[in-house]
Amino acid sequence: MKKLLIAAVSALALASPAVAQNAPRAEAPARESAQSAIPDPVVSVTRHLGTFNGQRINYRAIAGETYLKDRTGKPLAAITSYSYIKEGPTDPNRPVTFLWNGGPGSGSVWLHMGAFGPKRVVVPSDARDDGAPPFNIIDNPESLLDVTDLVFIDPIGTGFSRALGDTDPANYWGVTKDAKSMAEFIRLWLNEHNRWNAPKYIGGESYGTTRAAAVINELEGTYTDVSVNGIILISAILDFSQAAEAQGNELGYVTNLPSMAAAAWYHNKVPNKPATVEEFAQQAREFAIGPYASALLKGNSLGADERAQVLSQLSYFTGISQQYLSNANLRLSLSRFYKELLRDRGQTIGRLDGRYVGVDYDNAGDRPDNDPSFYGIDGAYTAAINWWSREHLGYRPDTVYSSIGGTRDWDWNIGGPRGGQGYLNVAPYIGKALRENSGLRVWVGQGYYDFATPFFGAEYSLNRPGFPTDGRIEWHYYESGHMMYVRDQDLQKLSGDLRTFIGRR
Incomplete structure (x- = not known):
């Protein structure tokens, strides 16, 4: 050459x-x-x-x-x-x-x-x-x-x-x-x-x-x-x-959940949180692949008692209120999670790196204006x-x-x-x-x-x-x-x- x-x-x-x-x-x-x-x-x-x-x-x-x-x-x-x-x-x-x-x-x-x-x-x-x-x-x-x-x-x-x-x-x-x-x-x-x-x-x-x-x-x-x-x-x-948040596709909600738990742990949205993110992530894996996946796959057949139990655990792992999660049919999209986790602080979190926080034009939307972990580098x-x-x-x-x-x-x-x-x-x-x-x-x-x-x-x-x-x-x-x-x-x-x-x- x-x-x-x-x-x-x-x-x-x-x-x-x-x-x-x-x-x-x-x-x-x-x-x-x-x-x-x-x-x-x-x-x-x-x-x-x-x-x-x-x-x-x-x-x-x-x-x-x-x-x-x-x-x-x-x-x-x-x-x-x-x-x-x-x-x-x-x-x-x-x-x-x-x-x-x-x-x-x-x-x-x-x-x-x-x-x-x-x-x-x-x-x-x-x-x-x-x-x-x-x-x-x-x-x-x-x-x-x-x-x-x-x-x-x-x-x-x-x-x-x-x-x-x-x-x-x-x-x-x-x-x-x-x-x-x-x-x-x-x-x-x-x-x-x-x-x-x-x-x-x-x-x-x-x-x-x-x-x-x-x-x-x-x-x-x-x-x-x-x-x-x-x-x-x-x-x-x-x-x-896993990346397709389409109606009827439950896999992404399951595989995303442990990352949500890690971010909630990092931003102190978990009561009495474990000492390490590794420990909490493992607990979230077990919940995601077990009770949570089972509940999502049951769809309209999910009973009220099981739904309430899963809803409580889902709120614990994600740091998001039970009311919000119930309104979302137990299916929390990533964009909503970025916006909702720190809404009470007037902040959003990053997509590439959930440690980063940003401030949007207003605090009312259901998705961030941009990704602070990208424009931050x-x-x-x-x-x-x-x-x-x-x-x-x-x-x-x-x-x-x-x-x-x-x-x-x-x-x-x-x-x-x-x-x-x-x-x-x-x-x-x-x-x-x-x-x-x-x-x-x-x-x-x-x-x-x-x-x-x-x-x-x-x-x-x-x-x-x-x-x-x-x-x-x-x-x-x-x-x-x-x-x-x-x-x-x-x-x-x-x-x-x-x-x-x-x-x-």
């Missing part, structure tokens, strides 16, 4: 992707002109020194584009990635870990600049707003570079990644379409860096876990497979039936990735980094009965990979205060028939939310937990 290597201090000048994508598409000459305007991929290579887990490591940073091409060699799309590779004698047993975030439509900035990259941006650990710049961007001793090389990937339509020429970006916007492009990138990276026989880990956060499941299916689901040592699932969402991360890429890695594209929201009209169809459009569940991909790769292990990390991907829902997804029960799936929990690394103690625990996982080969 031909690349233009530039020094860290060099200015980069890229052709505007908007010009290429807006070229006329009706006539062949115009299409040819759009393709001919595509420059070579641009890559910047710089060298750095850092201390990670107490080890001083020289590493090479490679920031830039990898082109995906058709069979004739025509460039179709540019995937931007950030690779951090330990310098020194080649170690054939050194792992490489490929990481991404979710959305869909999110760049890898969150895991990159918040958790595992060599630099990280500091946001308040106690769930306060990140404020305005300048933000504190520091060396990150919690980076995993002491145990693995790292590759952060921005899927097409996110970060600086984009379709090229007259290529329709929708060709890459879907569960399977996206996974195919990511798997292709991984194969190209292994080619370029001669790492085919190295231990390999893939992983993501949020929809990035959905992507990880779809990617493992693309990597290992054919006879020309790429064997993987481990899948990292941070804040997992695999079975989307987003400015810092956007500033950090642009600062690191442009000022220190020498990669300065003439385009705006898309942190989130860079895709649209996502294709959720994964096939299966009746096209698979009514029930999206990628967890079976992981079950199949575990059954067919005896060396594969799965790491799952969940925050107690995460409502975007509730921990009990992740447990449910990976506890179905078809998953080996031989201990190759391991679980870790954190006293924060969706992005547990925003809390300093959890970042240290997360880094240590994953370091142990990768090192245990």
Whole structure:
């Protein structure tokens, strides 16, 4: 793959992707002109020194584009990635870990600049707003570079990644379409860096876990497979039936309840609450899968005495009044919970992280105006990735980094009965990979205060028939939310937990 290597201090000048994508598409000459305007991929290579887990490591940073091409060699799309590779004698047993975030439509900035990259941006650990710049961007001793090389990937339509020429970006916007492009990138990276026989880990956060499941299916689901040592699932969402608050679908109410209990515990809405959130969460699990699930499934056949008993327990675990819960037919939607839990204080709580609180325009509605746990951190991360890429890695594209929201009209169809459009569940991909790769292990990390991907829902997804029960799936929990690394103690625990996982080969 031909690349233009530039020094860290060099200015980069890229052709505007908007010009290429807006070229006329009706006539062949115009299409040819759009393709001919595509420059070579641009890559910047710089060298750095850092201390990670107490080890001083020289590493090479490679920031830039990898082109995906058709069979004739025509460039179709540019995937931007950030690779951090330990310098020194080649170690054939050194792992490489490929990481991404979710959305869909999110760049890898969150895991990159918040958790595992060599630099990280500091946001308040106690769930306060990140404020305005300048933000504190520091060396990150919690980076995993002491145990693995790292590759952060921005899927097409996110970060600086984009379709090229007259290529329709929708060709890459879907569960399977996206996974195919990511798997292709991984194969190209292994080619370029001669790492085919190295231990390999893939992983993501949020929809990035959905992507990880779809990617493992693309990597290992054919006879020309790429064997993987481990899948990292941070804040997992695999079975989307739980997220559908549709009339008649009771599963989401059951799997959301323990997260509600954790938030009620955190905000002191539980009388005589147990000493730890772990203890209360376990009590809530047992209630949710037992009396509560039974009551919901009985529907109109639920007797008055059983209803009253369940209503009392539901109020205890959620911190919401029995009258409100009765009016809601025992079925408390997440949006109502965010608004109702602290209504008496004039506050709402966060979706990504229930520790965060916000103040709405008024206190009368049944859903928050916005998510305080997202607007409480987003400015810092956007500033950090642009600062690191442009000022220190020498990669300065003439385009705006898309942190989130860079895709649209996502294709959720994964096939299966009746096209698979009514029930999206990628967890079976992981079950199949575990059954067919005896060396594969799965790491799952969940925050107690995460409502975007509730921990009990992740447990449910990976506890179905078809998953080996031989201990190759391991679980870790954190006293924060969706992005547990925003809390300093959890970042240290997360880094240590994953370091142990990768090192245990």
